[in-house]
Amino acid sequence: MVPVMQELPLMCLILLLLCRDLGVGAQESQGFSLQQPETKVSVALGETITLNCTISGLVGPGPVRWLKGWGSETKTIYDQRGYPLARVTRAVAESNTDFTIRIRNAQPEDMGTYYCVKFVNGDKGGYEVFQRGSGTEVSVQAKPNLPLVSGPEQRAEPGQSVPFTCTTGGFFPEKIGVKWFKNKDPMMAQLPRVTAWGAKTYSMSSTVLVTLQKDDVRSQLICKVQHSTLQVPLHERYQLSRILRVPPSVEVRTEPSPVELNRTVTFTCLLKEFYPANVSVSWLENGIGIKVENVFRPLQLSRGLFELKSQVEVQATEEKNGSTITCMVVHDAQAPVNSSAFLLISNPGQGGLSKGFQMGKGASGMGCLPGW
Structure with missing residues (x-):
């Protein structure tokens, strides 16, 4: 009997301690409630994020914290103890009951799931999770940047098909719409390419092919971007004159020949419907430069193209009979083109004049038209 009586106090002590621990645990959890009502919160970029959390009932000592994420990538956003x-x-x-927080100036990197968590003192020191909310998913609505339209680096000529690209970035959510117009006419384009960009935002790229026309000097491309954050679409314009090159047609005209001896003959070089305006004209007599007294400037037509008239005067002396008078044109730093005409002098002894002609081909394959 003695050994049994000696073991009873030890067993009672163990039961007493176990009951006390169970009692404390039940008391700490009894009546405690943590409410995190919103499952989703959406704000615009730069606005304030409000995350609601309230607690009620009694619980053991320990802080309330807000955590972003759960698991290995958890980040403390707010700590009741002052961090x-x-x-x-x-x-x-x-x-002591309302632990609602506000995050000012919302940024894309603030997107994620937030948890309101009550901690209690742990048995081995530190804190242990006592209860956490169900989580609030935060999304930041970010407007797209102003779109940018880019074209080819070098000019292209009528008939060529060239690509143009419209880009924008920094937007959320991912869904975005793009429409292309040439002047007021809608255009078919490739489906926009949307990719991740920066901190949880997206970028978009859309490409359209345009076959250039001679009259596109006044034309413009318009890229319109539609997104859920925009009340009206964003748009960007691109003037096709920035990349269009229209080579001139070159024609030399002069009066009917042969001409009388010692007469002053005027040769006229006509440059028709070209763009841009930067062009240089020089005159050659049998391959040797002729000084031009009057320099004419290009004249812009109503369609935006240019024309230019250049003239040179040549004295019809006997030694110039049969000379080739050439108009050499360099447009927009391209290969030169030329057109030529002959200077034919009549024989005074023969009396009558015969109908003259013009000839010549330039580097671009342009020929001359019959003279006036």
């Missing part, structure tokens, strides 16, 4: 981030404040300061 908030710079943009985070309490909605109700010093409250």
Whole structure:
């Protein structure tokens, strides 16, 4: 009997301690509630994120914290013991039941799932999770940047098909719409390519092919971007004159020949419907440069193209009979083109004049038209 009586106090002690621990645990959890009502919150870029959390009932000592994410990538956003981030404040300061927080100046990197968590002192020191909310998923609605339309680096000529690209970025959510117009006419384009860009935002690229026309000097491309964050679409314009080159047609005209001896003969070089305006004209007599007294400037037509008239005067002396008078044109730093005409002098002894002609081909394969 003695050994049994000696073991009873030890067993009672163990049961007493176990009951006490169970009693404390039940008391700490009895009546405690943590409410995190919103499952999703969406704000615009730069606005304030409000995350609601309230607690009620009694619980053991330990802080309330807001955590972003759960598991290995958890980040503390707010700690009741005084370690908030710079943009985070309490909605109700010093409250022991309302732990609603506000995150100012919402940024794309603020997107994620936030948890309100009550911690208690752990048996081995530190804190242990006592209860957490169901989580609030935060999305930041970010407007796309102003679109940018880019074209080829070098000019192209009528009949060529060239690509143009419209890009924008920094938007969320991912869904975005793009429409192309040439002047007021809608255009078919490739499906936009949307990719991840920066901190949880997206970028978009859309490409359209345009076959250039001679009259596109006044034309423009328009890229319109539609997104859920926009009340009206964003748009960007691109003037096709920035990349269009229309080579001139070159024609030399002069009066009918042969001409009388010692007469002053005027040769006219006509450059028709070209763009842009930068062009240089020089005159040659049998391959040797002729000084031009009057320099004419290009004249812009109503369609935006240019024309230019250049003239040179040649004295019809006997030694110039049969000379080739050439107009050499360099347009927009391209290979030169030329057109030529002959200077034919009549024989005074023969009396009558015969109909003259013009000839010549330039580097571009342009020929001359019959003279006036």
